[in-house]
Amino acid sequence: MPKCLMRLNKFRHFVQTDAFFETSVPGVYAVGDVATFPMKIYNDERRVEHVDHSRKSAEQAVKAIKGKEAGSAVEEYDYLPYFYSRSFDLSWQFYGDNVGDAILFGDADPSSAKPKFGSYWVKDGKCVGAFLEGGSPDENTAITKLARAQPPATSPDELKAAGLQFASKI
Ligand SMILES: Cc1cc2nc3c(=O)[nH]c(=O)nc-3n(C[C@H](O)[C@H](O)[C@H](O)COP(=O)(O)OP(=O)(O)OC[C@H]3O[C@@H](n4cnc5c(N)ncnc54)[C@H](O)[C@@H]3O)c2cc1C
Known part of the structure; x- marks a missing residue:
């Protein structure tokens, strides 16, 4: 397995991502239930197991991928549970x-x-x-x-x- 394809979360063994849902392996993304991500509003790392976040995190990952391709900036995920x-x-x-x-x-x-x-x-x-x-x-x-x-x-x-x-x- 590549080094830290899944940098497993220290608490619950889910996948750690940044605010764009990219894992520690560049170009590999994790969204939805499995992702532990920075929850900006609470200045905390969280995982959310619900439909709304699974859709919005996927949108954010796609925006980040397209933004990288276009060389344009994408705002950090700022999710309200x-x-x-x-x-x-x-x-x-x-x-x-x-x-x-x-x-x-x-x-x-x-x-x-x-x-x-x-x-x-x-x-x-x-x-x-x-x-x-x-x-x-x-x-x-x-x-x-x-x-x-x-x-x-x-x-x-x-x-x-x-x-x-x-x-x-x-
Ligand atoms: C009984 C139940 C009731 C729920 N009720 C609500 C609700 O009322 N409101 C709400 O907001 N949320 C609810 N949820 C939570 C919601 O369903 C999940 O948060 C959401 O489906 C997560 O989406 P996801 O894409 O992250 O994961 P999933 O929807 O679990 O999708 C993951 C997919 O990956 C596939 N997969 C797994 N392993 C592999 C593999 N090795 N290779 C290829 N494919 C693989 C799975 O088959 C699955 O299709 C409920 C969940 C359950 C179980």
Whole structure:
């Protein structure tokens, strides 16, 4: 095997890449679930096992390859973690990081006509992640902006009471 075709990640044995998904072997790229890459927003090395990142990392690798061929610069990958799932009439979205304290809000009563509930994650006084079940496109856009902006978080009780209003103000 060529020297370090796969510079295996020290934690989970996946493939280490740079911000363009190139491995330590020039011209060899790794994208999607297997890649451990620099997550700019958290100044950290991360691996993401979800569809959105698998598509976007592939796009980034292709841009990098084409950019190299054309001699043009390509911006570093600056990914905001985004996970989603849909099943029957349930549909949730999550943006950001699920670290720190989780603060639940909304109506999670299964007997409600249309339950809508979510959670914020607060770490070091900042809201770093948001989950929403049953959100409208505008509401999902609001939690995306929130996860990117990482605003200072108020007290857990205020955050719980504000619910989606907190994200809508970003
Ligand atoms: C049960 C399940 C549910 C999921 N639900 C969600 C969800 O709701 N939302 C979400 O965002 N993500 C979900 N995911 C995660 C998502 O499917 C993966 O993150 C995504 O498919 C990763 O894409 P990928 O291209 O990196 O890898 P893969 O889709 O795994 O593609 C890798 C391909 O490489 C092929 N391969 C492997 N070894 C070799 C080899 N030696 N030679 C040639 N080919 C090879 C495999 O056959 C496969 O086709 C789910 C995953 C699972 C397993």
